Amino acid sequence: MQKMPAWAEVILVPLISLILAAFISALVILAIGENPWEALKLMVQGALGSTYGWGYTLYYATNFVFTGLAVAIAIHARLFNIGGEGQAMLGGVGVALVCLYMPWPHWTLALVAASLGAALAGAAWAAIPAFLQAKRGSHIVITTIMFNFIAAALLNYLLVGPMKPTGSMEPATTTFQPGTHLPTFQEMFSFGDQVLFRGTPANVSFFVAIAACVALWALIWRTRLGYEIRAFGHSEPAAKYAGINPTRIIMITMLISGGLAGMMAINNVMGEAERLVLNATEGAGFIGIAVALMGRSHPFGVFLAAILFGFLYQGGAELAFWTTIPRELIVVIQALVILFTGALDQMVRGPLERVFFAMRRPPKPDPRKVRTEATE
């Protein structure tokens, strides 16, 4: 069976899903008595209409790129890592350990060290479910979910106990060492009087996220390891036949996945809060699942999907601020996008495939047939 062209698969399917989600969202907004067109304008204006809006959109997007990539690489090995949330929390602990107790001469060094710390902590958190999956056959979906709760509890313990400064009433660490401050977009892109991205949290880790996309793309499609990961993900019996060790692939993939999720902390913990607080991840680990699904587990798709979800986050916040549309409805809109792009995309793909078949229907005269007739 021939499928539709690649461009339709990659662009048209998500686009139609998105339009459907937007349409249903519009109906919901209409139902509560607001104007959907105005709402859309507000969202676009608020999220993309100014460098201020972009500063937030890209900040959120950076979080989602890391968690989205984490889910994506695991999907290539047919592992469903929904522990991005917990791994990102632990990544925060890794960043905090690097940034709290050591003086750093320059932010670049601090960034490298913090990235390593975040990745190591996230990877370590993913390593336990990975080991249980590889050696004991415990389902990774179950174990990674459970590890999210354990991570939350662990973070709680650390922030009311060992990592809390004495005398403080707040479950948070002290502010990081001054040398660990990452340049924000405001500092990077404002020249003279013209201040861009004023007061927004977008920072240099956005570029780390882009680099991670490129690196992961190369890993998946240009290295032996990526080849083995994909082979394992497509067929475990075939991987065994080829001499690919399943345990090794599960462990390595989950370490990379956990590491990527953990690296989100350089954006939200190091770049924005500059200290570790409770619930720093704000559900970005779960958004990563939707981002990876919508991005078809391709790093560039993940990047685009992350921008979209960044837009939804920031646009949604603006909407809640300026209209009577309650904050909960924003979550509904986001959920609709996830539903349509992630869960229901077969609903779009099926009819679309038929449309493409219909367009191709009149087949060329079969050259073989001509030949048979000629021989008679």
Place this chain on the structure above:
Amino acid sequence: MTQADDSMQAGTAADGTVPAIELKGISKAFGPVQANKDISIRVMPGTIHGIIGENGAGKSTLMSILYGFYKADAGEIWINGKQVQIPDSQAAIAAGIGMVFQHFKLVENFTVLENVVLGAEDSALLMPSLSRARRELKQLAEEYELNVEPDAKIEDIGVGMQQRVEILKALYRGADILILDEPTGVLTPAEADHLFRILEGLKAQGKTIILITHKLREIMDITDTVSVMRRGEMTATVKTAETNPTELAELMVGRKVLLQVEKDVAKPGARVLEVKDLHVTDDKGVERVKGVSFDVRAGEIVGIAGVAGNGQSELLEVLGGYEKARGTILVNGEPIDLTGAKSDGRSRRRRGIAHVPEDRQREGLIMDFAAWENVAFGYHDDPKYNRGILTDNAAIRADTEAKMKRFDVRPPNPALPAKSFSGGNQQKIVVAREIERNPDLLLVGQPTRGVDIGAIEFIHQQIVALRDEGKAVLLVSVELDEIMSLSDRIVVMFDGRIMGERLPSETDARELGLLMAGITDTDRPHDAAEVEAQLARAGGSAAKEV
């Protein structure tokens, strides 16, 4: 094809009876692929009509249309002179059509009786249906030699009997027309003979039988009329008595084919593979290989014959490095690791073992990967496929293109995913990858399963060519014909043990068939029931494998 028209006319005109089945101008397309093109066929009542064709010729599609699985784009179906619509299988059953699938659709832990009744219960209470079925089963068994044990569980009976249950299911539902899709694929020769006797009996009672197969011998043995399909078209319908295997093969492939492998006498050299007292236990703790010893020399092909599920697959998996075992295996005189870190496919390849696995779609290929990615599969560590830490995709593509040309893979496009090639071309990709490694030992499992005749010929030639270069080949196949024509020595396995070793020139299908059923005193005459009992004794384990 005038010949076809003549015989069809003759069929109707001679006695003036109405065809049991008449298909007129059936066409069916799947997207751009035309699976059936304007197919017309008449099947006379009380005959056995064979439909033969290569894989992908459209036989199964045609039968699926007749059985209501697919809806034809165009064309008419006439049953006993009346035009009928068959939107689903219920309608097909109502029209008196029964189908026996290649892969049985039986509930393993139900009894024979329960399986027969399943879906045809007359009332909410089960007992009346069961007792009625028991009576009918008894009657059918006597009438057609369809002896089964009504209270045996499916998982405990042999494949041959399972197939009879499928036939009974169809008859119980009142089928007058029986379609059998590749029915002998899983049977020993003795079981196949038994099946053919049943079919003869059914025919004598006036039932109409359509037999789909790719085995020419079966067509010649049992059918009255045969239709040949090629590339979605019905190329000929002839009386079996008026044709011969060579002509049919030609009609199927569209060119002349060699049905026999041409090879010189083997010149065996040093022992390449020595297997000593090998035991394999599967995950469930069942011993599948029970102390097997044999060897393969350079320059010879050793064939392992056996009904599927008698330990051959496990043997290949151990040799291929993805199953643990106890015992000793020497390759070129050096032992290979059977349990430790070096018992994996990678280490085996380094020792000069190449492996064409039994199930190419599950193991040998990654169906979603492009052809070029599959050509590197298992050999992706090879320096010529890599540049530093990155893979050299251009080099792999170039190598794939060359291999595709040498092995005549069609279409020769390295970028197409493996799943879009036909079975034969998929297998050529695997064979090209493994043979061109120039291994000391080639393991080949079911090299031509689901492969069309043209490709079979080619693949056999390649295996013989490798042998002639002085390499050792171990062949595992459930196709006895293949074993007999390709092997220089034949080892028969039954229930995890070796039953005997024969030279192809000094044995025949009958003797091998008995050995495959675990009967070693092959000089004594044996009847089918004994073979059957013996096979069933070997355990449901063997049956379940298939």
